[in-house]
Amino acid sequence: MPELPEVEVVRAGLAPAVTGARIAGVTVHDDRALTRHTGTAAEFEGALTGRLMTAAARRGKFLWLPLDGGEDALIGHLGMSGQLLLRAAGSPPERHERIRLDLQHPVHGEVAVVFADQRTFGSLAIDQLILTPDTAAGGHGDARALVPRQVAHIARDPLDPAFDERRFRAALARSRSAIKRVLLDQGIVSGIGNIYADEALWAARIHPETTAERVAARTVTRLLAEVRAVLEKALAEGGTSFDEQYVNVNGEAGYFAHSLNAYGRTGQPCPRCGHAIVRVSFMNRSSHYCPHCQRLR
DNA sequence: GTTTGTTCCTGCTAGC
DNA sequence: TGCTAGCAGGAACAAA
Structure with a gap:
């Protein structure tokens, strides 16, 4: 499940x-990989062919490759x-391959970028770049104050130097939702998914x-520190992989x-107190926590 | 305006 | 052995 560390590794x-x-x-094998794109697969292929890519940027879990012209x-x-996936030019099709880009690089020569996706929740698109309201860099990897229109509503992530901590605190202070739901709301803070939400809360x-x-x-101060710590540690270790669903x-x-410490450890002892980690249904997914040291007050 | 629930999708696993 | 149900979950959208 790609969250901030996994997307940053990519x-x-x-x-x-x-x-x-x-x-x-450009070859589109499956139109479902273009659900965020306005236009047909043929238009997508035509609009990209011949273009030069100038960087690789990221905000939260969104990636973008700015194109020539800015x-x-x-x-x-x-x-x-x-x-x-980065593959050699002409490499055989990947399992679940949806889109392939054939690139010509001035140093590396011919390479292919393959977008493969088993569950088809991911997608690619061409989108307009707009100015960031705070004039800071749009995302990590591109210093320009530009962000794709579809990403503009996504909050900055906690590792972004321009992360607005006051805005985050204000959002928490006026929300009656569960804290985990707020952490998963990419409009309030980005990059956190189910795994790292459980880990940071633990x-x-x-x-x-x-x-x-x-x-x-x-406590919010402590939570933010733990969110950053867990994201940075995961990043240093190359992200979280349970199966073939996440790779670099x-x-x-x-x-x-x-x-x-908590995610996916149902029934195993809490590393802090030894009580069994429990799993409960939450927002159509799972929450893992220690009922002893994470008490509902 | 805010909060909560539903939907999309495929492959794996447990249970019968 | 083969079938079915349940599970995994990001983000947009719908409903309350």
Whole structure:
């Protein structure tokens, strides 16, 4: 499940291969990979062919590759199972391959970027770049104050130097939703998914169903610190891989799954107090927490 | 305006 | 062995 660390690993892997590369050809195998694109697959292929990519940028879980001219970008979201893989030119089709870009790079020569996606929740699109309201860089990987229109409503992530902590605190203070739901709301803070929400709440000793407005200011400080710590540690370990659903651009898995304290550890002892981690249904998904050290007050 | 629930999708696994 | 139900979950949208 690609969250911020996994998407950042992919962005960093793509950057050297796509920056300065020209798109020699585009093949759309499955239209469902274009759900965020306005236009047909043929129009998508035609609009990209011949264009030069100038960077690889990311905000939260959204990626984008700005195109020459500075007015638009190829944007991507990996959804649950999307992969962006770097392959040799002419390599055989990947399992669940949806879109292939054939690139001509001035240093690396001919390479292919393959978008593969088992569950088809991910997609690519061409989107217009617009100015950021705060004039800071639109995302990590491109210093310009530009962001794709479809990404403009996404809040900055907690590792972004321009992350607006006051806005985050204000959103919590006026929300009667569960704190976990707020952490998963990409319009309030981006990059956090189910895994890292559970891990950060465990580390901060906060019950996932605690009403956001009832979380004390000093506890929010602790939570933000734990969110950043868990994201940075996962990033350092190459992200979290449970199966083949998340890999970097070379198809390699990350190691953070070995460092999880709560997520996916139902029935196993809490590393802090030894009580069994429980799993409850939450928002059509699962929450994992320690009922002893994450109490609902 | 805010909050909560539904939908999209495929592959794996447990249970019968 | 084969079938079915349940599960995984990001984000947009619908409904309350």
